[in-house]
Amino acid sequence: MSTFFLLLLAASIVCLIIGLSDPQNFRKWFGQNINRKRIALIFGGLIVACFILTGAFAKPSSNKPKEESKPAATTQETQTPKVETKEETKTEEIVFQTESKNDSTLEKGQTKVQQEGKNGTKELKYKVTYTDGKETGRDLISETITIQPINKYSPDWHERTTQGLYFSTILWRWIL
Structure with a gap:
């Protein structure tokens, strides 16, 4: 029924505009x-009547506030x-380290192990915190170091060089 009144309202507005022009x-x-005055009274009254009748036949709205949905009560407590x-x-x-020093008494390319290496051990104490069973x-x-590691010692052969001595001698002669 309200659609009929809306169409009547639209037609009345169109006729009012055409009639006044x-x-x-x-x-x-x-x-x-x-004349224009009569057209305004006829179609203006028709427009007002459409507004009134549309309001009269409209479905009544409920003025009750909507109930908000409440979350379901949790059975588990936090x-x-x-x-x-x-x-x-x-x-x-603790892994041992290897120490190697140059030894000019060895022959070229020769290495000699004077002391074998041995790993050591250490003890670590931790304070561990668990929350609900998880670390x-x-x-x-x-x-604490319980057994000290013993480093491996093996000297290597190295060649004695006199180049540095020769160069420094030439440099001193040139300066003086």
């Missing part, structure tokens, strides 16, 4: 004594995280 077009339907700290000990190997932190408390 050229009232001669409506003499056929309304007679010889039609739990505080369980935090534990433990002390852990870990043993690591969340690890702090080193102490580091």
Whole structure:
């Protein structure tokens, strides 16, 4: 029903505009004594009637505020995280290093191992924090060397050179 009134309203507005611009077009339907004032009263009244009737036949809107949907109540309560700290000990190997020094007493290309190397061990103590069973932190408390590593010592042959001595002698002669 409201669609009918909307079409009637649109037609009334169109007729009002045409009638006010050229009232001669409506003499056929309304007679010889039609003027702009009468056209304005007829179609203006029709427009007002359409507004009133559209409002009268419109579906009543509910003025009740909509209920907001509330989230479902959770059955689980939030739990505080369980935090534990433990002390852990870990043993690591210390790798020995190889020391090599030049030895002019050896023959060319010869190397001689004077001391074999041996790895050492160290003990590391950690304070480990667990939250709900998962590791969340690890702090080193102490580091103790239990067995000292023994470095490997093997001297290498090296050639004695006199080039530096020769060059410095020439340089001093030139300066003096």
